[in-house]
Amino acid sequence: MTSPLLVTKRMSEHPSDSHTMERYEDTGGYAQAKRALGLTRDELVEEVKASGLLGRGGAAFSAGLKWSFLAPSRPAYLVINADESEPGTFKDRQLLERDPHQMLEGVIITAIANEVHHAFIYIRGEYPKPARRVQRAVDEAYEKGYLGSGILGSGFDLEVTVHLGAGAYICGEETALINSLEGLRGEPRLKPPYFPAAKGLYMMPTIVNNVETVSNLAHILSMGAEDYAGLVDSADTGTFMMSLSGHVKRPGNYELPHGITWRDLIYDVGGGIRDGKQLKAWIPGGASAPWFIPDKHLELEITKDAAAGAGSMLGSGAVIVMDEDTCMVRAAERIVRFFSHESCGQCTPCREGTTWMEMILRRIEEGQGRAVDLDLLVDVSDGISIDLAWPPKMTTICPLGPSAVSPIIALRDFFRDEVQEHVTRGGCWLPGARVKPREKTEDDRPQPVEIGASSERGSGGRPPAEVSEE
Amino acid sequence: MSRWSEATRERARQIISKYPEKRSAVMPLLYLAAAEEGHVTDEGMEEVAEWCGITPAQVLAVASFYTMYKRERTGKYLVSCCTSISCMLLGGDDILHAVEDESGVPHGETDDEGLISVEHVECIGACGGAPAVQVNYELVEGISAEKGRELVRWLKKARPDVVNSDEMQKLFGDKRSFDWAIADEDGAVGPFPAFPLLGTVGSETE
Numbered sequence: 029m030t031s032p033l034l035v036t037k038r039m040s041e042h043p044s045d046s047h048t049m050e051r052y053e054d055t056g057g058y059a060q061a062k063r064a065l066g067l068t069r070d071e072l073v074e075e076v077k078a079s080g081l082l083g084r085g086g087a088a089f090s091a092g093l094k095w096s097f098l099a100p101s102r103p104a105y106l107v108i109n110a111d112e113s114e115p116g117t118f119k120d121r122q123l124l125e126r127d128p129h130q131m132l133e134g135v136i137i138t139a140i141a142n143e144v145h146h147a148f149i150y151i152r153g154e155y156p157k158p159a160r161r162v163q164r165a166v167d168e169a170y171e172k173g174y175l176g177s178g179i180l181g182s183g184f185d186l187e188v189t190v191h192l193g194a195g196a197y198i199c200g201e202e203t204a205l206i207n208s209l210e211g212l213r214g215e216p217r218l219k220p221p222y223f224p225a226a227k228g229l230y231m232m233p234t235i236v237n238n239v240e241t242v243s244n245l246a247h248i249l250s251m252g253a254e255d256y257a258g259l260v261d262s263a264d265t266g267t268f269m270m271s272l273s274g275h276v277k278r279p280g281n282y283e284l285p286h287g288i289t290w291r292d293l294i295y296d297v298g299g300g301i302r303d304g305k306q307l308k309a310w311i312p313g314g315a316s317a318p319w320f321i322p323d324k325h326l327e328l329e330i331t332k333d334a335a336a337g338a339g340s341m342l343g344s345g346a347v348i349v350m351d352e353d354t355c356m357v358r359a360a361e362r363i364v365r366f367f368s369h370e371s372c373g374q375c376t377p378c379r380e381g382t383t384w385m386e387m388i389l390r391r392i393e394e395g396q397g398r399a400v401d402l403d404l405l406v407d408v409s410d411g412i413s414i415d416l417a418w419p420p421k422m423t424t425i426c427p428l429g430p431s432a433v434s435p436i437i438a439l440r441d442f443f444r445d446e447v448q449e450h451v452t453r454g455g456c457w458l459p460g461a462r463v464k465p466r467e468k469t470e471d472d473r474p475q476p477v478e479i480g481a482s483s484e485r486g487s488g489g490r491p492p493a494e495v496s497e498e
Numbered sequence: 499m500s501r502w503s504e505a506t507r508e509r510a511r512q513i514i515s516k517y518p519e520k521r522s523a524v525m526p527l528l529y530l531a532a533a534e535e536g537h538v539t540d541e542g543m544e545e546v547a548e549w550c551g552i553t554p555a556q557v558l559a560v561a562s563f564y565t566m567y568k569r570e571r572t573g574k575y576l577v578s579c580c581t582s583i584s585c586m587l588l589g590g591d592d593i594l595h596a597v598e599d600e601s602g603v604p605h606g607e608t609d610d611e612g613l614i615s616v617e618h619v620e621c622i623g624a625c626g627g628a629p630a631v632q633v634n635y636e637l638v639e640g641i642s643a644e645k646g647r648e649l650v651r652w653l654k655k656a657r658p659d660v661v662n663s664d665e666m667q668k669l670f671g672d673k674r675s676f677d678w679a680i681a682d683e684d685g686a687v688g689p690f691p692a693f694p695l696l697g698t699v700g701s702e703t704e
Contacts, residue, residue: 043677103518115582115621122676146518153566154578154622156635156691157663160684189516192691194525194564197620211521211550213563230519271675273584273625280626281676315583315621346625348584362583366620372563 032259034247034267035240036283039126047161049168052129058174060249061136065182072141076245078253080265085109085200085238086314086344088332097225098142099233106139106147107229107236109205110162113152113197114314115366116346119269119281120239124151124158127243128165132188134242136174137249139186142235146187150205153194163190197370201426202236203228204372215372216426240269240345262287264331268342274310274349275302284330291326294349305351309438313343315363316431318418319438339418339437355458356443357450360435361389367432378429381412385432392447395455395463402447406440409433416440501545506534510549524550524560528567532690537568565619568689573608573615575653575661576689577601578632579646581618584625589643593629594618596643600650614653615689626675634686636663640672660685 038055039046052058064072077092098104108131112120123131135147149166151159166188169175177185191209193199199208203217206229221227228234244266248256257265264286270293273279277299284297294300294307301307307322312330318340320328328334335342350359368382385408392401406416413430414421416437420430439447450456454466500507509530514523527549531542543557550557561567568576579594594616598604601614608615624630627639631646638649649670658665662685667674 112623113621116584116625117621118623118625118675121623126676152623153564153691154619154632154635156686157637157682157684159691187516192526192529193566194528195566195619196564208525209522210519211524211552211560213559215563271625273628274587279628279673279675311583348587348625350587354587359583359587362581362586366582369620 032267032285033283035123035127035130035243035269038130046126047128047165049129049165049172056250057129058133060246061133061174062180063249064137064140065180065184069141069143072137075253076248079248079256081241081244081248082264082332083238084240084269084345086114086316088342091237091241094225095142095235098235099226101233102143103146104142104144104233105229106135106142106144107205107209107234108135108147108149108239108242109200109202109236110149110151110239111193111200111205113200114316114344114346115363116273116311116314116348117271117344119271119345121155121158122281123239123243124155125161128162129169130246131239131243132165132169134245135188136179136186137245138235138237138242140184144235145185146189148189148191148209150191150193150199150209153192159190159192166190198372198428201428204426205236206234215374218425260285260287262329262331263333269345271346272298272349273346275305275351275354276300276349277302286331287329289327289329290320293330293347298349301349301351305353307349308352308354309350309356309442311348313341314346315366316427316434317341317343318434319442321442353459355393355456355461356439356446357389357393357456360439361386361393363435364389364432367428371428375424375429377412377423378432381408381429382432384408385436392450393456393462395450395466397451399448399451401451402439402444405436409436501541502534506530514549521550521552524552524557528557528561529690532567533688537570537572571608571612572689573613574688575613575633576615576617577650578617578619578622578635580622580624580630582621584621585629588628590629592643593631593641593646596646597631597650600647614650624675627673633666634661634689635691636661636666636686638663638666638671639674641670645670660687
């Protein structure tokens with residue numbers, strides 16, 4: 029299928045030097061930043077609103093609307109969220125490494141639109157290479173007068189600071205990111221009152237935008253909001269970076285139009301399932317998203333509303349594909365383990381709930397599960413995310429806890445039999461299983477299992493290391 | 499009085515000048531402290547506290563929140579094996595076990611010589627090239643268990659001063675998340691991200 033390329037166009041056409049200032053300037057670079065200097069805040073906000081651009085960090089909120097909420101007091105700040113850590117997601121890494129100036133031009137446009145004079149680019153610590161590229165691009169932009177005082181010969185000042193994270197997923201949550209930037213622990217803040225648009229960085233109005241979101245801005249200004257909105261025949265406008273991983277033949281990042289179906293994505297773009305196997309399930313929007321299965325969701329369009337209608341989301345655009353041999357209990361355990369590890373520990377339901385869920389899943393996987401365990405998992409999940417509703421009814425400050433519940437929704441709705449079979453057979457029969465099904469013996473009671481061997485980094489009051497029999 | 503060299507102190511000043519409030523420099527200064535002493539020490543945190551105008555306890559609160567501030571002796575090479583979902587699906591656990599077995603270093607520990615530390619980590623954003631590992635946060639994608647063993651043997655034998663992703667990728671990797679097409683001369687000189695602003699300059703070519 030043909031797709032208009034926007035944010036990956038330059039790197040596709042000029043693979044050897046798309047990251048350089050020379051190439052960027054040769055391909056129209058910074059012309060839109062220059063143009064933006066002649067436009068008013070209202071004009072820019074309206075243009076981006078009209079384009080229909082949705083935030084690409086995961087929440088898919090209208091970027092123009094987000095800008096319009098910025099409180100009037102100054103100084104205001106801009107923070108680019110490049111703390112890409114959602115399992116399955118690696119699109120921003122490509123945009124940072126291969127086209128850092130495209131993002132920087134978006135930074136300049138955003139700063140002009142929102143009267144911001146200091147922007148921060150918060151890059152995750154595990155991305156030193158992208159950080160080097162971005163720092164170099166920033167240095168070049170300063171040299172060329174695109175950044176600094178009086179940019180592009182105007183009276184507009186803009187400082188950019190590149191900041192490196194240090195390995196905390198939660199800092200991708202915008203208020204946690206702001207705390208982290210202030211030199212505090214990266215714990216999310218309560219909203220209200222700490223909406224970044226009103227009380228953000230240093231308690232001043234702050235815009236937090238994702239890398240891909242701002243990378244689209246120069247294209248929107250260049251083609252005009254109307255053309256951008258009419259680019260693809262779909263409810264959601266523009267293109268969407270998708271990170272495809274797991275058991276597909278052709279994993280990778282793809283810039284695609286909204287509105288193709290999941291079948292198109294997995295079978296045409298991704299080349300189908302490896303080794304002639306069958307598709308069992310996929311995660312449509314990063315580890316936080318409830319899973320999809322072929323029987324129900326393959327023909328769905330890839331749009332925000334279609335995903336929401338099916339009880340999930342497009343999230344960060346990460347699609348993780350699992351074949352027929354994948355143990356759903358193990359996959360769920362791995363995802364819950366992630367959230368357990370990354371829980372900041374502020375909220376009891378998340379801190380305690382994710383830890384218990386991880387242990388229960390591990391005992392099921394290792395053949396020590398009990399018949400009630402799936403219901404127990406659902407019960408613990410309900411304590412984090414009431415009724416396991418989608419979108420979640422929050423019991424926690426931020427969405428991390430409710431995200432950990434997503435795999436449990438899948439186990440409950442689609443894979444109940446597989447979970448129960450792990451319990452009754454006392455292990456996993458699929459390839460790669462850590463514990464094979466037990467032979468029947470005289471004494472068939474579950475044995476206590478050593479739990480927590482690899483969950484040494486629980487963040488709070490730690491449950492006992494062993495689960496005793498009831 | 500500062501224990502840091504004048505060059506390091508100059509970097510600290512530069513870093514602080516990039517932020518509206520000096521407390522915001524605590525994260526980059528912690529990397530600087532770690533690079534200076536090989537890991538984040540109590541003394542290093544006291545130094546950072548002084549620079550940022552906060553207490554050592556407040557610095558510890560930050561240092562202990564993040565996984566990349568190693569507060570124990572860390573090897574010259576930190577081998578991080580991803581076992582998150584996408585890597586797990588394609589054998590990430592086997593890579594971890596191979597690396598642990600070949601190096602004799604279990605998760606979270608360092609060998610006696612101080613050469614190699616091993617850890618399993620959550621998603622490192624290399625899912626399209628899974629399974630992946632990082633050495634000092636420089637990526638090797640599309641690795642196998644056997645190549646993981648070779649990587650450990652190579653680190654022990656070649657002991658490169660600068661760990662370069664392209665070089666490791668050629669020796670031990672296969673498919674990447676996306677093509678590079680651009681040779682990268684830069685690399686890491688220690689188990690902390692090499693980054694000019696942070697003081698661990700490494701082999702920066704510019």
